[in-house]
Amino acid sequence: MPVPAPNLYPAFNIVRLSHVELTVTDLAKSRAFYVDTLGLQVTDEDSEAIYLRAMEERGHHCIVLRKGDTASARDLGFKLYDEASLDAAEAFFRDKGLPVEWVDRPYQSRTFRTRDPHGIPLEFYVRMDRLPPIHQQYKLYRGVKPLRIDHFNVFSPDVDESVAFYNELGFRVTEYTEDEETGRLWAAWTHRKGGVHDIAFTNGTGPRLHHTAFWVPTPLNIIDLLDLMSTTGWVDNIERGPGRHGISNAFFLYIRDPDGHRIEIYCSDYQTVDPDLEPIKWDLKDPQRQTLWGAAAPRSWFEEGSLFDGVTPHEAALKAQPIIAP
Amino acid sequence: MPVPAPNLYPAFNIVRLSHVELTVTDLAKSRAFYVDTLGLQVTDEDSEAIYLRAMEERGHHCIVLRKGDTASARDLGFKLYDEASLDAAEAFFRDKGLPVEWVDRPYQSRTFRTRDPHGIPLEFYVRMDRLPPIHQQYKLYRGVKPLRIDHFNVFSPDVDESVAFYNELGFRVTEYTEDEETGRLWAAWTHRKGGVHDIAFTNGTGPRLHHTAFWVPTPLNIIDLLDLMSTTGWVDNIERGPGRHGISNAFFLYIRDPDGHRIEIYCSDYQTVDPDLEPIKWDLKDPQRQTLWGAAAPRSWFEEGSLFDGVTPHEAALKAQPIIAP
Amino acid sequence: MPVPAPNLYPAFNIVRLSHVELTVTDLAKSRAFYVDTLGLQVTDEDSEAIYLRAMEERGHHCIVLRKGDTASARDLGFKLYDEASLDAAEAFFRDKGLPVEWVDRPYQSRTFRTRDPHGIPLEFYVRMDRLPPIHQQYKLYRGVKPLRIDHFNVFSPDVDESVAFYNELGFRVTEYTEDEETGRLWAAWTHRKGGVHDIAFTNGTGPRLHHTAFWVPTPLNIIDLLDLMSTTGWVDNIERGPGRHGISNAFFLYIRDPDGHRIEIYCSDYQTVDPDLEPIKWDLKDPQRQTLWGAAAPRSWFEEGSLFDGVTPHEAALKAQPIIAP
Amino acid sequence: MPVPAPNLYPAFNIVRLSHVELTVTDLAKSRAFYVDTLGLQVTDEDSEAIYLRAMEERGHHCIVLRKGDTASARDLGFKLYDEASLDAAEAFFRDKGLPVEWVDRPYQSRTFRTRDPHGIPLEFYVRMDRLPPIHQQYKLYRGVKPLRIDHFNVFSPDVDESVAFYNELGFRVTEYTEDEETGRLWAAWTHRKGGVHDIAFTNGTGPRLHHTAFWVPTPLNIIDLLDLMSTTGWVDNIERGPGRHGISNAFFLYIRDPDGHRIEIYCSDYQTVDPDLEPIKWDLKDPQRQTLWGAAAPRSWFEEGSLFDGVTPHEAALKAQPIIAP
Numbered sequence A, B, C, D: 001m002p003v004p005a006p007n008l009y010p011a012f013n014i015v016r017l018s019h020v021e022l023t024v025t026d027l028a029k030s031r032a033f034y035v036d037t038l039g040l041q042v043t044d045e046d047s048e049a050i051y052l053r054a055m056e057e058r059g060h061h062c063i064v065l066r067k068g069d070t071a072s073a074r075d076l077g078f079k080l081y082d083e084a085s086l087d088a089a090e091a092f093f094r095d096k097g098l099p100v101e102w103v104d105r106p107y108q109s110r111t112f113r114t115r116d117p118h119g120i121p122l123e124f125y126v127r128m129d130r131l132p133p134i135h136q137q138y139k140l141y142r143g144v145k146p147l148r149i150d151h152f153n154v155f156s157p158d159v160d161e162s163v164a165f166y167n168e169l170g171f172r173v174t175e176y177t178e179d180e181e182t183g184r185l186w187a188a189w190t191h192r193k194g195g196v197h198d199i200a201f202t203n204g205t206g207p208r209l210h211h212t213a214f215w216v217p218t219p220l221n222i223i224d225l226l227d228l229m230s231t232t233g234w235v236d237n238i239e240r241g242p243g244r245h246g247i248s249n250a251f252f253l254y255i256r257d258p259d260g261h262r263i264e265i266y267c268s269d270y271q272t273v274d275p276d277l278e279p280i281k282w283d284l285k286d287p288q289r290q291t292l293w294g295a296a297a298p299r300s301w302f303e304e305g306s307l308f309d310g311v312t313p314h315e316a317a318l319k320a321q322p323i324i325a326p
């Protein structure tokens, strides 16, 4: 099954991925990871939750850490262009027979929750409280100097289905991995905001959240983070990298938070705003697909992910396997 | 006059700035500058013209150098989303009483030329020949490793008028400089593609092209270019920088090509896709506006620019002056 | 007068420059500059003095800030190879009729003070208290991430005389500036430790301390410092740069501390351990001598310096002038 | 057996490691690796050999590639301070009963060959032809921008013995790895020139040459090399890294030349000129010893090395094993 032609006229206008809420079991430990180590900025906190933003973001939060008994991922948040889009989106999901629930989200205007066909919880809204810019308050920069949330990556039990659905929502494929044998998609990167992706799909037991990525200024900031983590008790939380992705051409590092939620640090992909941009195809068996420099990803990277709260994942239909580090 | 509210629903959809044609008096010398020194890639050339693209671009050209008797700038090119936008754009300019002329542009689909109200020549098209990606052919990277065209900056004899017009076209203001005394705009940065700008306007004798900017990976590439230019006969073509802009927070360098056309090398601005992004206001008298580190720009930077072919510029009405280096 | 042949067999073995004491008028303000902004580490402090080291140094201090009524520079400290060298050095200075005074310096073994022929106060010692390494405690890195003291630069009223004297001490010239007209030295860079210099001499009213330099990892750390200083109230303390030196090929920035003492941030010069390394000659009128990229230094850089405590400087005999920024 | 006290008064003065000759089986292929990919500069070549220098070196060669039927390493070259040192060195080796042979080496003054007690071929000389500086000819910089040869690393069948011998020659230990169980040295880093090492010893079947290292400006140059090698047919020649060493704190990458000779690209270690610098001890079982970030080295890195021409290596007595990647 080939990649579908991009839907250039979706029923509503999704601007970009916006935020995610993660349930964590020890707020203090998570704060040490996200705030003291990564360098995200606290915009609100109490005994139940911590709201964070990255350095160039003006919206109130890109990640919410909420205390819970079990680690899990909650809604993936997306920002819509306007209220008309919000209403159109509601209608769209209802028409698909997917659940729509209007919810109260602090610091966000009118927000509804829904699910994608595999059960991934999504939330849509138009406006979030805007905070004063801090990107030129250089004394606040710490850790990896995170600039903005960049993308989600989710395990999908059927990447062809996921791509078809998100394509309908206007997400355009920039790069994809095909299983040569079956001709099926093994992974795909899809965007709204003009980078390589807002959300990517990886074949595997799903739906589960594979990772959330933050954009940083340069590869040297990633090296700084590695040096810091290695000497402050976080060395075992380094999972994969640093390296250059074949796909996206970005420079990357994967780390795990205290509950195992995976975070990618990412920079240097390319501009994709052209509606006639051709997707780039990769073969699942190409060792440079994952890492341009040839290093394979470890087994944990292919198998572990965060459960979405209350969602039971299913094994993927496609059994094709990528190259895994010994 | 305050910055106008953004027009979120323009009559047609401009994707991004796309390309510019510069008339140069010595093609070989210009080739030495743009190809051998900056590192742009030749996609076509003959005795009359050289077509160039940057490393991550898939469109055929972002800059065209054309041999001429006198140096000048020709059309500023913009890419539209679809054919419907092209027709709507044509209607829009005709309605304004502005000239519309369908032209033949190699490697571009149906293209029309027009003028903005101050006389700047613009061209609009939807599709350009797509070339195979070269962003992972690292042996081709040279010079400053230019990744893509980033923006135009033009002298405007009336920045308030320019902003009002481009606002109608859907360009959204991200940052601006106000003359405190008159309350008038002295400069403004406006975007379509989600960066700080596709086109900026600077108060001055205009219209003239102030500069064309290219995006590069990191500030270190700019340092590499300075080292290279300084030791290959181009030291006098370094005009201003390197530095961090107050406005845009980008890292920059301004250089002049063999005919005096100004090129900016630029990186590290921020994402602006949110329709509710608040513009940032700067005071003309703020010394950190131009360069966050306090260095003033030289007189040439404020006074010199490329004439648009066949367009006679007019002095600006607003006489307010920025800080100029002694 | 040409550069003297290097003295490869000096009477005693100076390992490297080691430290300097600066008198400052407001310890708290100086602490904000050196500790909070530059990122030097406090190794001792009380109400009268602050001892600092850089990140890879194991010796107790490279700079001592001492409270005083008037800003001044005190002894330039050098580390000797062994006690035999210390005794030989004492004899050497006494033989020259220069004053030798054994002094008590906290954290240093047996130390004597003397003067060079122009009156610069020098101190020599063999051992300083060694502290545990902190270069892999990455959480301590701040500001410009200073790694080690790199060199002193002093105004000399007669550079030929200075070079002749320090040559006798075993300092080897790596680069020098000649006044073409008189054939006299206008400036010279001389080393012991295998970099471009431990101490350099600049023609001017002297002796005065022109600057003390710290080595940092990469040019990006200098950009980070500029961004930090620009947004924390230190923008007026930025004097010159950033840039690439013609001489030394190093990347540099000059800043001024709260009392006007000049600090250079410096990286990327080259290895000079070969005894047969040929000095590189520069013409005083070469604009790329100061800054490879062509920018001239400001007048303050040529005229201002720190007085050595109790030493009255004299005008330089050589009146030749370098290029000065307008 | 503890690390011996440094010999601060060796019988002769070794300035630094200088060069090595490698026998290669295909000169053209090796040229593609060392010149076109790494960016070393050819200073002489004919059908039998290629002489190379790095960008800041003024000596004629740091590596000589010589055509041969079998790949092997030949003499490790060291530069001495003066002719008196050369004579003293000759006497020293003769006194030890080690073979001394005066040889003719193009571009070098009087040179003798000898062996260390394990059979490593060494050569000593005082002067090499000096070439004009090219470090500011930035158009010549290519590949990884190699600045200078930095160190050798050799497999030793008895590291305690190697350290004892080289200590007598004046090499000072900066860091070392001890096998906790036996108290024996498993590896040691020893220097003459003021960096972490001129030569290091690794426990293993030896003597064999483990690698030759080149110093580059910043970690970003190493990333550039990885991108280049990955996309020009050299991806399989990437062996280990990039990473930060625990030992030395340097940033590194290990690659293999077309014959399997191992080259390290290296930067960012620290200054070690102080005679009282304390060596840093590491435990063989510390996973951060090899790579601060925790990644283990692959088996090939521990087992493979270049044979010295005509020397049969012996198994190491010490059987202790480091952590090896699965």
Ligand SMILES: [Ca+2]
Pocket (backbone or CB within 6 Å): A044, A045, A046
């Ligand atoms: Ca609250």
Ligand SMILES: [Fe+2]
Pocket (backbone or CB within 6 Å): A151, A152, A153, A200, A211, A213, A264
């Ligand atoms: Fe990702």
Ligand SMILES: [Fe+2]
Pocket (backbone or CB within 6 Å): B151, B152, B153, B211, B213, B264
């Ligand atoms: Fe610009």
Ligand SMILES: [Fe+2]
Pocket (backbone or CB within 6 Å): C151, C152, C153, C211, C213, C264
């Ligand atoms: Fe200096």
Ligand SMILES: [Fe+2]
Pocket (backbone or CB within 6 Å): D151, D152, D153, D200, D211, D213, D264
């Ligand atoms: Fe090494």
